[in-house]
Amino acid sequence: MAMLSMPGQTGTLRGPRTTELMFLVSAGLLTSGAFALAAMANREGTPAKVLPFLGLVLLLLGSAHVIVRRLAPNAEPTLLPIVGLLNGLGYVMIARLDQNFAARQSVWTLVGLVAFTLTLLVVPSIRRFADYRYLLALAGIVLLLLPLMPFIGVTIRGARIWISLHFFTIQPGEFAKVVLTMFLAGYLVDKRELLTVSTRRFAGVNIPDLRHFAPLLGALGIAILVMVAERDLGSSLLFFTLFVVMMYLATSRVAYVLGGLVSFAIGSAIAYQIFGHVRRRVSAWLFAFDDPNDTGFQVVEASFAMADGGLIGTGIGEGTPTVIPVVTTDMIFAAIGEEFGLIGAAGILVAFLLFIGAGFRVALEASDPFEKLVAGGLTALLGFQVIVIVGGVVRLLPLTGVTLPFVSYGGSSLVANYVILAILIRISDSASRDQDQGGNDLTMHGTL
Amino acid sequence: MIDRSLRRVLVVLIAGFAVLMVQVSRIQVIQAEDLRNNPDNGRSILRDFNSPRGSIVTADGVVVAVSDELVGSVFDYQRSYPEGDLYAHVAGYYSFNLGATGVEKAYNDWLSGRAAALRLSGLNTLLGGAGEPGTVVLSVRHDLQEQAAELLAGRSGSVVMIEPATGAVLALYSSPTYDPNLLASHDGVAAVTASQELLDAPGNPRRPAAYADRFFPGSSFKIVTAAAALEHPDVGPIDVAPTVEYFAPLASRAIRNSGQRACGGSIDDMIASSCNTGFAQLAAERIGPEAMVEMAENFGFNDNVPLDIAGATAGVFPEDFGEKLRDAEDGNTVGVFADSPVLAQAALGQNNVSASPLQMALVAATVANGGERNSPHVVQEVRRLDGTTAHSVPTDLVNRPIEPETSVALRRAMQIAVEDGTASGLQMAGIEVGAKTGTAQLGQDVVGAHAWVVGFAGKPGFAPDVAFAVHVAADPQFPDSSGSRTAVPIARALLSEFFAES
Numbered sequence: 001m002a003m004l005s006m007p008g009q010t011g012t013l014r015g016p017r018t019t020e021l022m023f024l025v026s027a028g029l030l031t032s033g034a035f036a037l038a039a040m041a042n043r044e045g046t047p048a049k050v051l052p053f054l055g056l057v058l059l060l061l062g063s064a065h066v067i068v069r070r071l072a073p074n075a076e077p078t079l080l081p082i083v084g085l086l087n088g089l090g091y092v093m094i095a096r097l098d099q100n101f102a103a104r105q106s107v108w109t110l111v112g113l114v115a116f117t118l119t120l121l122v123v124p125s126i127r128r129f130a131d132y133r134y135l136l137a138l139a140g141i142v143l144l145l146l147p148l149m150p151f152i153g154v155t156i157r158g159a160r161i162w163i164s165l166h167f168f169t170i171q172p173g174e175f176a177k178v179v180l181t182m183f184l185a186g187y188l189v190d191k192r193e194l195l196t197v198s199t200r201r202f203a204g205v206n207i208p209d210l211r212h213f214a215p216l217l218g219a220l221g222i223a224i225l226v227m228v229a230e231r232d233l234g235s236s237l238l239f240f241t242l243f244v245v246m247m248y249l250a251t252s253r254v255a256y257v258l259g260g261l262v263s264f265a266i267g268s269a270i271a272y273q274i275f276g277h278v279r280r281r282v283s284a285w286l287f288a289f290d291d292p293n294d295t296g297f298q299v300v301e302a303s304f305a306m307a308d309g310g311l312i313g314t315g316i317g318e319g320t321p322t323v324i325p326v327v328t329t330d331m332i333f334a335a336i337g338e339e340f341g342l343i344g345a346a347g348i349l350v351a352f353l354l355f356i357g358a359g360f361r362v363a364l365e366a367s368d369p370f371e372k373l374v375a376g377g378l379t380a381l382l383g384f385q386v387i388v389i390v391g392g393v394v395r396l397l398p399l400t401g402v403t404l405p406f407v408s409y410g411g412s413s414l415v416a417n418y419v420i421l422a423i424l425i426r427i428s429d430s431a432s433r434d435q436d437q438g439g440n441d442l443t444m445h446g447t448l
Numbered sequence: 449m450i451d452r453s454l455r456r457v458l459v460v461l462i463a464g465f466a467v468l469m470v471q472v473s474r475i476q477v478i479q480a481e482d483l484r485n486n487p488d489n490g491r492s493i494l495r496d497f498n499s500p501r502g503s504i505v506t507a508d509g510v511v512v513a514v515s516d517e518l519v520g521s522v523f524d525y526q527r528s529y530p531e532g533d534l535y536a537h538v539a540g541y542y543s544f545n546l547g548a549t550g551v552e553k554a555y556n557d558w559l560s561g562r563a564a565a566l567r568l569s570g571l572n573t574l575l576g577g578a579g580e581p582g583t584v585v586l587s588v589r590h591d592l593q594e595q596a597a598e599l600l601a602g603r604s605g606s607v608v609m610i611e612p613a614t615g616a617v618l619a620l621y622s623s624p625t626y627d628p629n630l631l632a633s634h635d636g637v638a639a640v641t642a643s644q645e646l647l648d649a650p651g652n653p654r655r656p657a658a659y660a661d662r663f664f665p666g667s668s669f670k671i672v673t674a675a676a677a678l679e680h681p682d683v684g685p686i687d688v689a690p691t692v693e694y695f696a697p698l699a700s701r702a703i704r705n706s707g708q709r710a711c712g713g714s715i716d717d718m719i720a721s722s723c724n725t726g727f728a729q730l731a732a733e734r735i736g737p738e739a740m741v742e743m744a745e746n747f748g749f750n751d752n753v754p755l756d757i758a759g760a761t762a763g764v765f766p767e768d769f770g771e772k773l774r775d776a777e778d779g780n781t782v783g784v785f786a787d788s789p790v791l792a793q794a795a796l797g798q799n800n801v802s803a804s805p806l807q808m809a810l811v812a813a814t815v816a817n818g819g820e821r822n823s824p825h826v827v828q829e830v831r832r833l834d835g836t837t838a839h840s841v842p843t844d845l846v847n848r849p850i851e852p853e854t855s856v857a858l859r860r861a862m863q864i865a866v867e868d869g870t871a872s873g874l875q876m877a878g879i880e881v882g883a884k885t886g887t888a889q890l891g892q893d894v895v896g897a898h899a900w901v902v903g904f905a906g907k908p909g910f911a912p913d914v915a916f917a918v919h920v921a922a923d924p925q926f927p928d929s930s931g932s933r934t935a936v937p938i939a940r941a942l943l944s945e946f947f948a949e950s
Contacts, residue, residue: 249453292488304491306475307483320495342476346469353465360458364451372450376457383461387468394471 023081031088072429090407112418119422133186185373188250234400302334313341502581537656541628587616615822666888669797696792720869731795736782746849763803809917816904885931
């Protein structure tokens with residue numbers, strides 16, 4: 001483990017779980033402090049109703065620590081506290097924006113923690129999933145197709161990516177992303193030699209045997225087609241990025257990235273020609289300020305909100321972020337920018353960077369290539385998701401409806417992201433156990 | 449091999465986050481000011497209507513405007529005006545649908561807590577929030593305001609009272625007026641309908657006649673003419689031969705005195721008797737166009753009145769009296785101009801001369817203040833929630849239209865007008881009052897006249913405590929209106945109230 005390789009830090013008796021607990025307590029204190037400020041600012045005293053739910057969220061994060069201590073004691077210690085901070089601050093923001101959402105979000109956090117625990121409990125090792133890669137591909141496609149089914153599929157804000165289960169709706173696509181990442185990792189580990197070796201030359205470029213691409217391109221094609229049919233621009237973009245990143249991770253060949261970019265350009269051009277909603281999104285992005293009351297309204301209001309926040313923010317509860325449409329999910333970053341200022345917005349981005357750094361450290365330390373690809377792929381997926389949604393909010397990219405992981409309101413996203421966290425923690429724990437068994441016992445060396 | 453790729457993907461992600469960070473900084477800091485000032489940005493208005501807003505209270509502590517908390521509404525607060533129409537022309541209104549006027553507009557930064565002096569204090573500011581709202585304290589006194597409304601008794605007219613030494617406005621009331629609660633309603637349809645009804649109503653109740661409307665000042669303007677005569681280097685001792693009528697050079701019609709009497713004499717005599725022929729002759733033959741225009745403009749005519757709330761209209765005095773046709777001759781020391789007859793009338797506050805009641809009150813205040821003209825202001829100070837003063841409106845000297853000796857002479861003349869002249873109705877035991885009445889006919893064939901009285905009052909031997917202008921608009925239903933009969937009793941009652949409570 002990285003931290004144990006540094007003698008200065010390991011000269012104490014502090015194990016990774018103690019470190020994790022200390023970070024987690026800090027995250028809990030920050031969350032409670034933000035909540036207290038929101039409660040002071042709120043003139044109607046509404047947070048009193050959501051206070052028990054805050055307690056629930058903090059309790060859940062605490063129990064997550066206990067679960068990790070039991071089920072994955074040697075795992076990376078910063079992943080869980082960072083998630084705790086993001087989830088906690090996101091929760092306070094949601095509570096401040098809409099108290100009904102706050103109650104539901106705390107229930108979703110509970111479900112997320114159950115999924116997190118079950119993943120750790122049921123899956124003692126991620127490696128075994130590599131054998132079920134085609135089953136995973138099938139599961140992923142089914143999950144993607146579910147919203148297109150009659151009766152259960154529902155369309156919200158133009159995108160048909162939800163299924164309705166009477167009391168609540170879920171977005172199966174969020175889970176499909178995780179499953180398909182594991183399929184890609186499994187397939188690529190199996191075939192990466194073949195994908196790297198060129199068997200023929202075409203137009204001066206060495207090209208590997210096309211047969212090996214078939215399942216990949218098939219999965220990609222179906223996934224993209226389904227997402228296009230569901231009008232889920234954000235997920236198509238993310239899934240495509242994930243595909244390219246996984247190919248690159250497995251083969252180290254820049255040609256795949258270039259090929260990906262070219263086909264992305266072509267695909268985008270076609271989508272722009274065919275779909276009116278794509279054109280609207282693009283013009284709302286490029287010419288937002290030309291039509292600030294209609295197509296550009298959402299992003300222009302987001303910029304106005306963030307400008308109001310300035311360097312230090314209006315203070316939580318003191319701004320007017322509720323004028324931004326869809327502020328609890330897609331646009332929550334703008335609300336954070338308004339009320340916590342540049343400092344808060346940058347803080348959230350830094351927290352994500354730390355998470356991404358920790359996730360990649362897990363991938364680097366994993367000994368198994370499948371685990372490397374899964375950890376790297378899932379972390380990259382999460383990282384690019386942040387870039388896609390924050391980039392959309394700040395007008396660097398067209399706005400696409402994806403969540404800000406762990407921060408936005410949204411059950412499926414939160415639960416799926418907790419599963420990702422569990423997978424990363426499981427891989428990390430396995431990696432350090434591998435190192436221990438290999439006789440290279442840095443823990444013993446460091447602490448004694 | 450995978451490790452190397454992992455590191456590169458991480459670098460790409462970090463680069464992506466760096467770009468995000470740059471753009472977030474641009475929006476929140478570098479472009480923030482431009483975005484906040486973007487005309488499409490309605491957030492500041494929205495924020496204001498969702499934040500507590502400071503109250504407006506009178507000098508004697510009566511609440512004029514207050515924000516009531518709303519529950520379950522689009523907005524968190526509703527502005528209300530407990531005194532109804534009494535302060536509409538001072539406090540104005542604060543409406544989501546119609547904007548803001550009066551103190552609500554001019555002191556918005558203080559009321560909303562955005563002013564720097566309010567942001568520096570308070571816990572909210574430390575946490576990045578807006579400052580606490582400030583309480584705006586008017587210099588206007590509730591008792592005087594109520595008296596003014598009662599005394600005007602529904603007639604169109606205005607009352608302005610000013611503290612000469614500071615420019616603080618003690619009373620500012622005009623009738624007709626309106627209830628700002630109607631316009632402040634968050635119900636857009638109700639507010640706009642009420643607004644339209646007020647615009648269609650007779651007398652345009654929304655326009656504050658006291659400072660936003662102009663009327664012929666009539667004889668009350670003779671204070672300015674007298675000042676021009678006293679200040680003029682060539683006029684010398686004034687002793688105008690009494691006449692019944694006066695023909696200005698080139699004039700085909702005579703200027704006569706009220707009651708067809710003969711008058712003249714010194715400035716004291718002519719102010720006391722409101723002598724038309726004498727002042728007309730002085731202006732046309734001794735003072736001349738240049739000095740008359742200069743004195744009128746020294747008193748603030750042809751320039752915006754520097755009131756601290758918007759909308760104060762400039763008084764008008766003609767600037768051009770035509771070509772000089774003949775040089776000085778005989779008693780005429782200034783020559784004959786193409787519009788000398790107009791000048792003779794303008795000297796009496798007629799023809800093209802017009803002024804708001806506030807403007808005339810300022811003329812009196814300047815005379816009462818030793819010739820120093822202060823900016824009038826309706827707000828005295830802004831207080832923080834803890835009662836400390838965050839901002840105190842300073843006395844702002846605009847200019848010195850007349851020398852102190854001139855002001856002493858004018859005060860004496862106006863006091864004589866009260867002791868033994870047209871303003872004798874203002875005599876009060878133990879109080880020294882000086883005033884000049886005015887009765888401005890709308891025309892030869894129109895019934896009714898604007899009734900004016902402008903003046904000052906104070907304890908004998910001291911600088912006057914208050915200057916005032918009372919204007920009652922011409923109304924065919926009251927054909928006998930005059931300065932002495934109509935305006936003077938109102939001023940008298942107001943002064944009684946003023947000195948009873950002071």
